[in-house]
Amino acid sequence: MAVLWGREAEQAQLARVLSRARAGESAALVLLGDPGIGKTALLTQAAAAASGFTVLRCAGVETEAEVPFAALHQLLLPIMDRADALVDAQSAALRAALGLGPPAPGDLLLVGAAVLSLLAEASPVACFIDDAHWLDDASAACLRFVARRLQAESIAMVFAAREFAGLPAHRVPPLSPEAAAHLVADLPSPVRARVLTAAAGNPLALLELPRTFPDDRPVPLPARIQDSFATRLDTLPPDALLLAATDDRADLSTLLRAGADLTALSQAERAGLIEVLDGRVVFTHPLLRAAAYRHATFDRRLAAHRSLAAAVDDPDRRAWHLAAAATGPDEEAAVALEQAAERARGRTGYAATAAALQRAADLTAASPKRLARLVAAAEAADVAGRPDQVRALLDRLPPSEAIRLRAKLAPDAATAHELLITGARDAPRSVAGPMLFEAARNAWQQGDRARLAEVSGLLHERGLRSAAGLDAALATIDGETPSRDGMRAMAELVAAAEDIEAAFVAGLIGDFTASRAIAASAVARAREEGAAGRLPRALATLAAAELHLGRFRDAVTTAAEGLQLATDLGGPTQQLDGILAWIAAARGEDAECIRLAATGDPAWSAWALALLDLGRGRATEASDRFESAHRGPAGRHMQAVYSAPDQIEAAIKAGRRDRAEAVYVRFESWATTCDTDWSNAALARCRAALTEAAGVPDLPWEAARTHLIVGERLRRERRKHDSRVHLRTAAELFDRLGAAPWADRARAELRAAGEATTPAPEHDTLSPQELQIARLAAAGKTNREIAAMLFISPKTVSYHLYRAFPKLGVTTRTQLARLDLS
Known part of the structure; x- marks a missing residue:
């Protein structure tokens, strides 16, 4: 790799990235720095050094920031002939995203997976992405996803940006005084000193400022460089580069149709301001392009956009040029943007959809149509994961509009509840039902009995079919036995739907078998459709059901994937963290349990920490944790249902039998009403802990815990032979579940019962x-x-x-x- 003066450290980092990819690994790096600091030069040099790689390059362009996948199209076009090697769903989604095929189902992460697979097909491959801060949102999100998923594909990805979060980064510093002096060594001494002071170690400034002798004005360096470029533009015919600067994607033929002067472009090329490569005009530096655009007067810029709108073939770019040329309400431009939004939605470019609809609304005179465009823009921004934009759009709407969006972005559960309730009171039944269901789910998760009762009253008032089912949930949150009619109504809700809400309701009635089946179906549909955005919630629901059914390995696998996807999407991870904390507790992974509980859902986390104490023999601490958690609003429904068997065992071992019996009375009433696989299995464990009953359930976790409880009691009663049968079975089940502290307890009891034990079998555990x-x-x-x-x-x-x-x-x-x- 040839040496860039003063950039030895950066060159070494880039060489390591390429070296890792050559060795069969993958790596990503972001070079951060101010304009002109040398990021582009470093990318160019690294690309030249990438011998043996398929080299792909693209750059973010400010005027294309609203065109979905514009940068990705530029990056991948040289290898799109390999897209046929992808599975059909990926190939179709990628071609649709890049505008190379018809619209196809799939979301941003399906496109990201397709890009990753395509790059792996072309490997070893080196991707160089310049001006990443100007990437369109869809390309930026997709490339971040790919960079975070790199493992062993022989892919190197290097980004250059002013700011670009979410990936390993190195900030390129100003040149050292020695390196800066070397670059201007040929200047006369007085000029050299002033240039060195003005440039402050910026390489582009060191090269450009001598062309226009710097003065002492306190002008920011990028503006000073642009001023220098503007001086050079004055040597050309007026607006010689305006059309090229207005649309960086336009090829030469399009620029000429729009009125560009070929002679002036040739003059600009001779002056070193542009290059004409593959029929396109390319500026020698992004700041030069900005200078060429800003150098023109406002009216000439509007005229340039109008000329390009008439000349370009791409309908999306035409729409944005029309919008840029508008000076007031303009229905032609608004309709063109609305159509561009629909095309962006078909390519899963939801950020671009939101931007186009927002601009369309800006260009629409006050009317119901303007209101509808603003609501649609807010909904698209929500799907795109841009809450700040959603809030800004909601501020422009009357309070009665987009209630569910307002509730979703509310600062707290109480505000969300009030919004949904108020909206549901005035909404038609078809809209009120979903609003009230969301309000009920929110109240349930908060353990808020009063708000749940309020929703129940409104459901009855509106005659909605879910009212009886919510009554059953209300009884459960009170620790009371729900009516059989209410439980039947909730079961009907489960049977009538196959979406993830039905899986949630199934969990409320203890039917984790149904919950697992529904959630698994929802996950399978999301995978088939490439709808990764729906997966984290579906995977969390599936993992919770698997956990309750004692399918620990399934639950870990499911929750780990959900957590990765939620992180990729920037969505909430609390429930997944809580589920993984619970499993870590069961497996005796103390540090991991504590780490995950710190960020997990409060109810799951409290249960996990109590279970960790119980598994380690700290019964009093476990009982105290349960009591503390269940006094808070987040724990009220948990006390009545899911953690009751653990709470009962902890209370008995802590010498608090009265407390255990009080919890048991409520749980038994609820469980017998539910009459599901899980409720019956959990109830059998509770009875074994409190009575002489020795029935053993089928579910592995409940069976192992019950065998341990019975075996411990029999050993205390000096029935050692009988106890050993139960304790041996418990140890084997716990080993299979990977529940090390519980297996250790079973073996300790076995030894106390007079049976020699062998250590738990060693497993080379799969991730x-x-x-x-x-x-x-x-x-x-x-x-x-x-x-x-x-x-x-x-x-x-x-x-x-x-x-x-x-x-x-x-x-x-x-x-x-x-x-x-x-």
């Missing part, structure tokens, strides 16, 4: 992703199909199978299919 991939491979899925389902690359699938096979003691997929991976 959650390895297990998930191994299961899919065992089911006959190809690497490409697995990659598409999990939003990773086929090479990453191969990498994880390579690691999993030795741990499982197999060498082929045929052998893998014979294993029990449940």
